[in-house]
Amino acid sequence: AQSVSQHNHHVILSEAASLELGCNYSYGGTVNLFWYVQYPGQHLQLLLKYFSGDPLVKGIKGFEAEFIKSKFSFNLRKPSVQWSDTAEYFCAVNRGSGNTPLVFGKGTRLSVIA
Amino acid sequence: DVKVTQSSRYLVKRTGEKVFLECVQDMDHENMFWYRQDPGLGLRLIYFSYDVKMKEKGDIPEGYSVSREKKERFSLILESASTNQTSMYLCASSLPRGGEKLFFGSGTQLSVL
16 A cells, blocks of 8 residues: 655744755555645645656745655755745655545644744 | 535534535536544545445545435545544545546534534
8 A cells, every 4th residue: 555654743944944845655656746735724735746747846835846756755845934834734645547546644734933 | 716615614423423524516526535634644535436326445434434426425424423533524526537636625623522
């Protein structure tokens, strides 16, 4: 079975600091990779996704993620965080070849302080 | 604007009650999913459906069942609610392709007393 590991449970950063959230998955075949964000009191929404092509994908609000196949990783980055980035971030994966459900990681809570 | 609507935002039930959580999507999506979200555990898949009257067990189906009589509606049923089913329940839908994103509802916070 697939699994997704997010390395950090809670990350605290000051505004303008750089962000990198780790994500590793266990499936060895073709995969689709996603990062979702949940702002306080809001529903989950898609930040970015990778399914083929350029392994560096850019999403909304200045976020990007890099797919490194050899490391089974899809880390999320942002060069300079803002207070409004305070949220919970979830990495998710499903198999690329068919219609299969997403498997989510346990999430990383990001707190950005002024 | 596309929508996944869950019937209740907050729900309080007693142990042993039968509980229905309703979800409706207006995007004509084939796929629908029920997840539960717990602090520190992320989202765990309970059941999913790829078509009307079709259902598949997810990772944690015990104590739950589902119904999909119409394409737009996917119901989660707790046959006999227990306190360990206190959780946030999230419904989602998507198109039937591997790289398609999920559209989520706002969630139902269920408390079982």
